[in-house]
Amino acid sequence: MPPTPGDKFGSAALGLSLLVFGVFFANVVIGGPLRMKPWLSDVGEMLTxxxxxVLFVAGTLAREAAVRRRDAGSGTPDP
Structure with a gap:
């Protein structure tokens, strides 16, 4: 079955969430064990x-909605 727009948006949002979290994690590692000055302030870390x-929740909800639409179209009962 071809991917739906919800699948594409959900996958993109989850990928971006992983990327943004990677930036946050790298900043924490630089400021913690490496004892270097992190490039994000406390507020910057919080916003990141x-x-x-937010991206993770949006991606998860979009993927869940796409699966529900796909299941509704195939006649599969919802548990």
């Missing part, structure tokens, strides 16, 4: 983590 969470 917030963006990662």
């Amino acid at each position: 983590l917030f963006a990662a969470v």
Whole structure:
């Protein structure tokens, strides 16, 4: 079955969430064990983590909605 727009948006949002969280994680590692000056301030870290969470939730909801639409079209009962 070809991917739906919800699948594409969900996958993109989840990928971006992973990328943004990677930036946050790298900043924490640089400031913690490596003892270097992190490039994000406390507020910057908070906003980066917030963006990662929002993208993760949006991606998860979009993928779930796409699966529900696909299941509704195939006649599969919803558990």
